[in-house]
Every structure is written in structure tokens, then in C-alpha cells.
Amino acid sequence: MSLGTKKRAQTRLAYMLVLPATLLILGIYILPILTVFGISFTDYSLVSNYYEFVGLENYRHMLADEAFGNAIVNTLIYASLFLPSSFIISLFLAIAIQERKQFRSILEVLYFLPVTSTLAAMALVWAALMDSNQGVINHWAGAVGLGPFNWLGSETMVLFSMALISLWSVIGFNMVLFLAGLTAIPSSLYEAAAIDGADHPVDRFFRVTWPMLGPTSMFVAVTSSITAFKLFDTVAILTQGGPNRSSEVFLYLTFLEGFEYFNMGYSAALSLVFLGIIFLFALVQALFVDRNVQY
Amino acid sequence: MARLTLKNIGKSFGKTEVLKNISLDVEDGEFLSLVGQSGCGKSTLLRIISGLEAPSRGEILIDGQVVTEQSPKQRNIAMVFQDYALYPHMSVAENMAMPLIMSQLPLHARLPLVRHVAPSARRAKPSMATQVETVAKQLRIDHLLTRKPAQLSGGQRQRVALGRALVRNPGIFLMDEPLSNLDAKLRVEVRREISELHHSSGLTFVYVTHDQTEAMTMSDRVALMQGGEVLQVAAPNTLYTNPVSVDVARFIGSPQINILPVQSRLDGLFLGDINLHLETIGKVSDLQLGLRPEALSFRGVAGLQLQPIKPGSILLPFQKRMVEDLGPEILIHGCFEADPEIEIRVRAQKNTDYGKTDQFAGTHKLQVAIDPTQLLLFNAHGLRIQPTPHMAQSLGEVVT
Structure with missing residues (x-):
């Protein structure tokens, strides 16, 4: 066999080896996205077989749609409640747990448990806990002279309650990410800091821990942001967007338009906007997380 | 400060x-x-x-x-x-x-x-x-x-x-x-x-x-x-x-010091059955004799600088096993015929004739002189027995 044919045979083998994965990616990701992209330019509806090309009409409609603006605002309010608290609380917990010698692994497991549970099922538990009349949380709040709060029924409270539930479900995961980041910081840096006089906890945190956690923090921030924009199941189960659309977040609106109002074309357009937002976050992560790690 | x-x-x-x-x-x-x-x-x-x-x-x-x-x-x-x-x-x-x-x-x-x-x-x-x-x-x-x-x-x-x-x-x-x-x-x-x-x-x-x-x-x-x-x-x-113990002597110095098990009998220090012609310290067994690689020198090998061998030096037959060339000097690994189990390292300075002929051709049996002023003697616990410089005493075949 000549060298050229051998090389050609190897090339063919390489293509054959990547073929299954390529087909899967095409079938599961690329084709549906292209289909959604196509549908977003039509007035396709689930209840009628007839549809026609409407150009950018769906996107134009989006700009004028009050529900779209409402969903964006709700999502942003929810994200601004959820993101900082999920970041800060899990970082605090990670540092506190890392310094513990006893019960460390037990605590890690306890905080991680919610991550392993099914949020849809747990949402029902939260519904019971947050019940405005018989709920345990209001009972406790009453005991210290607070409340009663209308957790899921008040327009002002409901996004806060959603953020609280998501927080509960995601903290363990972020904490484990932070713990991994903390473990990777060489202890000699803390020792050097102690020799240099930076033995105050505040100095230790700002001079060593925080800068060394940079890549981890970026990763946690980005994944949490994506999680925030993907809020759906608790809303669908607990409030269905209510009361008075005050918990109607982006993904839930997309679902409503598509499967409740049967406006598949508009829903597809919303999905693409959602995809764009997620893509932006992923881009930020790819650009900063991967490049800034080189110490 | x-x-x-x-x-x-x-x-x-x-x-x-x-x-x-x-x-x-x-x-x-x-x-x-x-x-x-x-x-x-x-x-x-x-x-x-x-x-x-x-x-x-x-x-x-x-x-x-x-x-x-x-x-x-x-x-x-x-x-x-x-x-x-x-x-x-x-x-x-x-x-x-x-x-x-x-x-x-x-x-x-x-x-x-x-x-x-x-x-x-x-x-x-x-x-x-x-x-x-x-x-x-x-x-x-x-x-x-x-x-x-x-x-x-x-x-x-x-x-x-x-x-x-x-x-x-x-x-x-x-x-x-x-x-x-x-x-x-x-x-x-x-x-x-x-x-x-x-x-x-x-x-x-x-x-x-x-x-x-x-x-x-x-x-x-x-x-x-x-x-x-x-x-x-x-x-x-x-x-x-002047190490206080055999552990110190072993750690300090490269190549490592040679340590030989010796016995002190009433008529001298013995390496196996060979009388080292050194002053006895009474009847004690399990002694250890420390010899730095530069406390030993060869006799009559062309190409090596002749160390001025001090009076009172003892000559022992030596068997060469390996030579390491370190540039200005060489390190010879071998053993004394009196105790082939113990590896002995000898350091020797080259002179300008080195390398012109094969220095050790044919002869595996060499004569090594021990400088009696550089001996270190340790007891069974590895502790140094003082003083050593005057321990050596010419009794037998000795260079003058």
C-alpha cells in the first residue's frame, strides 16, 4: 500500500468515526433550531394546517407586545433577586464549610441534596410550606411577630418567593463549585499572606481567596444567569404566571404563546430571542473564563 | 537584625x-x-x-x-x-x-x-x-x-x-x-x-x-x-x-565517607583478620572506622598525582571495580581485599599523564595508603571516639 492511499484511508476512517456524533448533533440540536428559525417567520398555529410566510411580523409584534415587555421585566426582577443571593450565599457557605474539620462531608451532602431532587415535586412541598393560611413559614413568621405573608398570591411577593425556591435548589450546586475552586488555592499562598501580615480574614479574602477564585466565580455567575433565564417549572406548577401575570417570566410566556394560545410562529420567535440571550452568556463565559485562567 | x-x-x-x-x-x-x-x-x-x-x-x-x-x-x-x-x-x-x-x-x-x-x-x-x-x-x-x-x-x-x-x-x-x-x-x-x-x-x-x-x-x-x-x-x-557521630559523617561529604566495621583487639584494630596497625583502644568489637575518600591514596598508578604520603600511613591491597571520571579528578570504586563486602570509594587527582595509557590496565590489584591523621572512629552506637589523630601508630608495613 502506498503512503498516499494509507493516508486517504485514515482520513476516511476519521470521518466515519465522527459521523455518529455529527448525525446526533445535527438531529438533536441543529435541525430543531433551524426548524424553529423557519417557523418564526410564519404564522404557523397548532390548530390549523394552513400557514403562510409573514416575514418579520412575529418580531415586530414582539416589540409592541405588552406581555413580552412584562415577561422581560419579571425575568430581570427575578434574576436580580436570585443571582446575587445565590452567588454570595453559596460562596459564604463554601468558605464556612471549607474551614470546618468536623461534619464537613455531612454538611456538603445536606446542602447538595436539593440539587438531586426533582424540582417539580419539590415545588408542591414549597406550595404547602408557603400556603398563606396553613403554611409553616407563615406560622414561624407569626411566632416572631411577622406576617402573615401572601407568598404566592401577592403580586409583589411572588417573584421573591420564586427566587427563594430556586435559591434553595441551586445553592448546593454553586457551593460545590466554589468548594472545588477553594480547594485548588495552594495553602502556601495563605501562608505567604500570613507572613506578609495579611492574616486578618478580610485581607485573606480580598488578597488571596477572591482573586484566586476568579475563574470559578465567573463560571458560577454565568451558569446561574442561564439558570435564572430558564425559570419555568416552579412557575408552571405553583402560579401559572399569576397573580395577574406578575410571575409570567420569559420562558413561561413562550410556553403560553405556543401551547395555550397556539401561536407557534410567535412562540418560535420568542424561543430564538431566548436562545440569543443564552448564547450571549455562553459567549461571555467562553471569552473570559477560559482566557483569564492563565496565571 | x-x-x-x-x-x-x-x-x-x-x-x-x-x-x-x-x-x-x-x-x-x-x-x-x-x-x-x-x-x-x-x-x-x-x-x-x-x-x-x-x-x-x-x-x-x-x-x-x-x-x-x-x-x-x-x-x-x-x-x-x-x-x-x-x-x-x-x-x-x-x-x-x-x-x-x-x-x-x-x-x-x-x-x-x-x-x-x-x-x-x-x-x-x-x-x-x-x-x-x-x-x-x-x-x-x-x-x-x-x-x-x-x-x-x-x-x-x-x-x-x-x-x-x-x-x-x-x-x-x-x-x-x-x-x-x-x-x-x-x-x-x-x-x-x-x-x-x-x-x-x-x-x-x-x-x-x-x-x-x-x-x-x-x-x-x-x-x-x-x-x-x-x-x-x-x-x-x-x-x-570532626563529626560527632557516624550519621553526621555519612550525611556530610560527597562522595560519601567509607565506613568499615572494625574490631579493637589487644594488639591493634582489625578489619576482618587484617591488622590495620592502628593503636588499640582495648578489647572492643563493633567499632566503625570512617575514611573520607580523600584520606585514601593510590601508590604507583601513572596518571594520578602522587599524594605526599604521610609517615605512619598504612598500605592495604585494594581491588578496583569501577572508575568514574569527574574531570579534574577520578573516583574509584572498589573494596579492600580484607573485606570485599564493603564498597570503598577513593578520590584521586589526575595529572597531565592521565589518559595517555590505560592507567589500570591489567592490574586490578592496587595498593592504597590510608592517611592515619584522617581516621574517624565510632563506637557501636555510632558515636565518635576521640581523639583520633594520635591513634595511628606504625607497627608493620608502613611508609616512611
Whole structure:
């Protein structure tokens, strides 16, 4: 066999080896996205077989749609409640747990448990806990002279309650990410800091821990942001967007338009906007997380 | 400038005792090395001196003040770590300014954001920058101040670590194997620089290393540690020529000292059945005789410099096994015919005739002369039996 044919045979083998994965990616990701992209330019509806090309009409409609603006605002309010608290609380917990010698692994497991549970099922538990009349949380709040709060029924409270539930479900995961980041910081840096006089906890945190956690923090921030924009199941189960659309977040609106109002074309357009937002976050992560790690 | 005193320092991790009752005095401006194999407790001792680790027992005094309970910050010591422990996210200048910032600014002026506007931080900035620059110039790293540690070579990082330690003007300078991450050539270079630094700064240095060459070349005194104990503290030359035990003799010196089992009978010292014609110390068995590779010299091998063989030297038949060429000298491995089990190393200087013929052609049997003034005798417990210089006495076949 000549060298050229051998090389050609190897090339063919390489293509054959990547073929299954390529087909899967095409079938599961690329084709549906292209289909959604196509549908977003039509007035396709689930209840009628007839549809026609409407150009950018769906996107134009989006700009004028009050529900779209409402969903964006709700999502942003929810994200601004959820993101900082999920970041800060899990970082605090990670540092506190890392310094513990006893019960460390037990605590890690306890905080991680919610991550392993099914949020849809747990949402029902939260519904019971947050019940405005018989709920345990209001009972406790009453005991210290607070409340009663209308957790899921008040327009002002409901996004806060959603953020609280998501927080509960995601903290363990972020904490484990932070713990991994903390473990990777060489202890000699803390020792050097102690020799240099930076033995105050505040100095230790700002001079060593925080800068060394940079890549981890970026990763946690980005994944949490994506999680925030993907809020759906608790809303669908607990409030269905209510009361008075005050918990109607982006993904839930997309679902409503598509499967409740049967406006598949508009829903597809919303999905693409959602995809764009997620893509932006992923881009930020790819650009900063991967490049800034080189110490 | 400071004097360091350790009193009966002990350290246990659980049931493992890593330091046993160590007492040491380091004079003001002295360079003391802690040498020993890994696991001997030398690094733990250094960490105890620095305050990173608390001793289980004993006291540490700096300039007569008990500092056992004090934090590293309060002791005014500087430390250079084996991996340098530079802050990877800070520039060289920021790394070096760390000790200054920590000692000169109040906590609120060190907080992020606030530190850019706090008046005290702004006032102190120029003087700190000057201090950093002065030290950087001294270490010839002033052109690297804006770089990050990752952009530096090993030797440059080493200098930054030194600079960070120097900039605060410490009383005691601690170093934990600072050269072990450098390549051989650079190691020699930085070794000399550290020595110069010690002379120019006049600071007290405590230097931990497992490399006896580093310890011997740089130190005023060397403390040899083994199994959590200090075996001997002495000037390098004393440690080499006058070791207190066979362990010290074995550790110091490269190539390693030759140790032969000997017996003292009433009529002399015996290696196996061979009378070494040395003065007896009565009837004692299980003695160990230490012979440095340069205490032995060959007779009648062309190409080797003839050592002036001292009167009273003893000649022994020697069997050559291997020759190592070290450049100006050679190292011959072999054994005495009296005890073929024990490997003997002999060091010999070449002369200009070396290599013109095969020096050892045909002859595996050589004659080796032992310099009787360089014998070291140890008892069964490995402790030195003094004095040795007069032990040798010509009895038999002896060079005159």
C-alpha cells in the first residue's frame, strides 16, 4: 500500500468515526433550531394546517407586545433577586464549610441534596410550606411577630418567593463549585499572606481567596444567569404566571404563546430571542473564563 | 537584625513526634542552615520559627523576647517558600508591596475600591513605590515590576520572592529550600547571590535545605537534623572534619565517607583478620572506622598525582571495580581485599599523564595508603571516639 492511499484511508476512517456524533448533533440540536428559525417567520398555529410566510411580523409584534415587555421585566426582577443571593450565599457557605474539620462531608451532602431532587415535586412541598393560611413559614413568621405573608398570591411577593425556591435548589450546586475552586488555592499562598501580615480574614479574602477564585466565580455567575433565564417549572406548577401575570417570566410566556394560545410562529420567535440571550452568556463565559485562567 | 533562641522545642502531630526537644541559638547576623533528609523535621522547625505552626512544647525567643504565642506578622520575620508562593494575580510590584501595605495601612484603606480613594493609602503610595523600586534595583528585577509571576522565569520568580521578603526590612530571614526548583546552573548562581545578600544586609538567616553542598557553601554554621533531633551544630568545616557521630559523617561529604566495621583487639584494630596497625583502644568489637575518600591514596598508578604520603600511613591491597571520571579528578570504586563486602570509594587527582595509557590496565590489584591523621572512629552506637589523630601508630608495613 502506498503512503498516499494509507493516508486517504485514515482520513476516511476519521470521518466515519465522527459521523455518529455529527448525525446526533445535527438531529438533536441543529435541525430543531433551524426548524424553529423557519417557523418564526410564519404564522404557523397548532390548530390549523394552513400557514403562510409573514416575514418579520412575529418580531415586530414582539416589540409592541405588552406581555413580552412584562415577561422581560419579571425575568430581570427575578434574576436580580436570585443571582446575587445565590452567588454570595453559596460562596459564604463554601468558605464556612471549607474551614470546618468536623461534619464537613455531612454538611456538603445536606446542602447538595436539593440539587438531586426533582424540582417539580419539590415545588408542591414549597406550595404547602408557603400556603398563606396553613403554611409553616407563615406560622414561624407569626411566632416572631411577622406576617402573615401572601407568598404566592401577592403580586409583589411572588417573584421573591420564586427566587427563594430556586435559591434553595441551586445553592448546593454553586457551593460545590466554589468548594472545588477553594480547594485548588495552594495553602502556601495563605501562608505567604500570613507572613506578609495579611492574616486578618478580610485581607485573606480580598488578597488571596477572591482573586484566586476568579475563574470559578465567573463560571458560577454565568451558569446561574442561564439558570435564572430558564425559570419555568416552579412557575408552571405553583402560579401559572399569576397573580395577574406578575410571575409570567420569559420562558413561561413562550410556553403560553405556543401551547395555550397556539401561536407557534410567535412562540418560535420568542424561543430564538431566548436562545440569543443564552448564547450571549455562553459567549461571555467562553471569552473570559477560559482566557483569564492563565496565571 | 535579631538574635533567635529556641528552647526545648517539641512538636507532635497526633502521636507522631516530629521534633524532639530542640534547642538552638542563632546569633545576630548569622547564617544558619538546617540540613537533613526529608522528614527530619527541618521544615516543621522553620515553620515554628516563622509562627505558621505552633510548637507543642518549648519557647521561641527573638532578641530575648518570648514570641511563642505571636503571629508571624508580630515577629517581624520574612520567609521565602520553596514554590515562592507569589500571588499569581498581582504584578511583581504589587507582590513586593504586600508586606508594606499590610504594615503601613489601616484595614479600611486596604479594602477593595476604598483603597483607591482612601487618603492614607494615597499618601503612603509614593513612599511604598520607592521602597519597592530600591529593593527591585538591588535584586536587578526593576525592569520586571509590571509583569505577572507567570511571565517570569524560575530565577526571576526566586528574586521576586526574595524582594518581597527584603522590602519589609525583617529581623530574621527564613528560607525553605528556595533553590530546589531551579536548574543546576542557576542554583549555583542564586546560591552566590543569597550569600552576597546575607553579607550586604547583615540579617540573620535561617536556611532549610536537604542539599549539603548548599548548606556547606553558604552557612556560618550548619545544624544537621535527623529524626526530629539536631545531631550537631557546627561550622561547615568542623562538621566535615570532626563529626560527632557516624550519621553526621555519612550525611556530610560527597562522595560519601567509607565506613568499615572494625574490631579493637589487644594488639591493634582489625578489619576482618587484617591488622590495620592502628593503636588499640582495648578489647572492643563493633567499632566503625570512617575514611573520607580523600584520606585514601593510590601508590604507583601513572596518571594520578602522587599524594605526599604521610609517615605512619598504612598500605592495604585494594581491588578496583569501577572508575568514574569527574574531570579534574577520578573516583574509584572498589573494596579492600580484607573485606570485599564493603564498597570503598577513593578520590584521586589526575595529572597531565592521565589518559595517555590505560592507567589500570591489567592490574586490578592496587595498593592504597590510608592517611592515619584522617581516621574517624565510632563506637557501636555510632558515636565518635576521640581523639583520633594520635591513634595511628606504625607497627608493620608502613611508609616512611
